[in-house]
Amino acid sequence: xxxxxxxxxAWILAVGLYGIVTSRxxxxxxxxxxxxQSSTYVLLLGVGYVTGAVAPYFSDVGAxxxxxxxxxxxxxxxxxxxxxxxxxxxxxxxxQAHKRFGTLDPQELxxxxx
Amino acid sequence: xxxxxxxxxxxxxxAGLVAFYLWGLTGLPGFGHYHGPYGTIINRVAVGQTNxxxxxxxxxxxxxxxxxxxxxxxxxxxxxxxxxxLRQLRDEREDQADAGGGEDEQxxxxxxxxxxxxxxxxDATRLAALVMVGPAVLMAWNLAAHAQTSPSGGFxxxxxxATAFIMIYLAGQFLVFRRLSPVAVTDAVEAAGAGGFAAVxxxxxxxxxxxxxxxxxxxxxxxxxxxxxxIALISFLVGVEVAAAFILIVSELLDQALLIRQxxx
Numbered sequence: 001x002x003x004x005x006x007x008x009x010a011w012i013l014a015v016g017l018y019g020i021v022t023s024r025x026x027x028x029x030x031x032x033x034x035x036x037q038s039s040t041y042v043l044l045l046g047v048g049y050v051t052g053a054v055a056p057y058f059s060d061v062g063a064x065x066x067x068x069x070x071x072x073x074x075x076x077x078x079x080x081x082x083x084x085x086x087x088x089x090x091x092x093x094x095x096q097a098h099k100r101f102g103t104l105d106p107q108e109l110x111x112x113x114x
Numbered sequence: 115x116x117x118x119x120x121x122x123x124x125x126x127x128x129a130g131l132v133a134f135y136l137w138g139l140t141g142l143p144g145f146g147h148y149h150g151p152y153g154t155i156i157n158r159v160a161v162g163q164t165n166x167x168x169x170x171x172x173x174x175x176x177x178x179x180x181x182x183x184x185x186x187x188x189x190x191x192x193x194x195x196x197x198x199x200l201r202q203l204r205d206e207r208e209d210q211a212d213a214g215g216g217e218d219e220q221x222x223x224x225x226x227x228x229x230x231x232x233x234x235x236x237d238a239t240r241l242a243a244l245v246m247v248g249p250a251v252l253m254a255w256n257l258a259a260h261a262q263t264s265p266s267g268g269f270x271x272x273x274x275x276a277t278a279f280i281m282i283y284l285a286g287q288f289l290v291f292r293r294l295s296p297v298a299v300t301d302a303v304e305a306a307g308a309g310g311f312a313a314v315x316x317x318x319x320x321x322x323x324x325x326x327x328x329x330x331x332x333x334x335x336x337x338x339x340x341x342x343x344x345i346a347l348i349s350f351l352v353g354v355e356v357a358a359a360f361i362l363i364v365s366e367l368l369d370q371a372l373l374i375r376q377x378x379x
Contacts, residue, residue, distance in 0.1 A: 002145040003123050010135055014128055017151065021124040048153060051146030056153075056169035059263050059337045067169070069153025070160070074173040078185045081269055081356075087190030088363045092199040107117070114189050 007045035014041035026094040026104040030087060039084045041076050048072035165332040166262035166342035175261060175345040175352075179326040183311055186355055190308045193359040198367045202374060209373045212249075235286045243285035250278035258353030262342035270351040272356025279361050288372060295361045304362060307355025314344055314351070
């Protein structure tokens, strides 16, 4: 059983989480969250993959050609859009945090607010 | 909590997560051995039912169109949220973007007065950015118009279209960027894109079909640009919405950097 893609998922998730936990800069922390979310793309596409199958586009190949699962690919697209939305909001909040508190270090922000 | 302690607590939690994950993996079919019914069925029936050869787009804009409507409104609300979080606060004032007149052309620096902290882009940056604007607009509409045939669609096209506007900013033409995308107009365009998607669904409902059912003629030729009924229409509307949303988000962030000043500075 090939599980290497799923190990890659776990690795991307773990390094992203480690970055979030140890980060000293809000923008860096947001990028780490993007890394965490990237693991879900690999997971979704990995789950739907079929060995030897083509992409689910039938412009140039016959309608009976084996193709990978299009549903998880559509979900990955949703995932990307949600990530963009979340990132935009978090960056906006980081801008305001910097203006209010003069720092982008999450650990200093925690101390400011008790 | 000290950083070292935090790290150890995290690593302990991570070990547990990894254990559960590996346990879960044992129940999954191996990589490349997907046997789920839905993907297989949709790959068989989608081209015949929708005349779209891009099955991912058929899923996004037809079979799962309601989900995509929600997804689009997530982006819509995020743009509104960014505007709210980055609004002009009581102790802030906004430099007038238009006050400088043609200043941007001589100075090359973006943002009129009060933008002394932004350095002017080099000629190479300006040239590269301006050269990219036309191709970006073309590519955006190409992507948005081919959802039904190729791995593209409104989301991708919309982001590329927004990039064309951001290229204008990168070329040092912040004022041109603002004039081309005034917030009120961009807001209206974004609302038209998002509302248009919902309206397409309502039209289907009023004609007696299910909400967001594909009620337009499908065309005769699978894979033609004019085929696939509402899939192409919704993809176009999504492209409009996504482009406007990203332009709004970026211009809100740029306003913070270039125009909004705290009183007394």
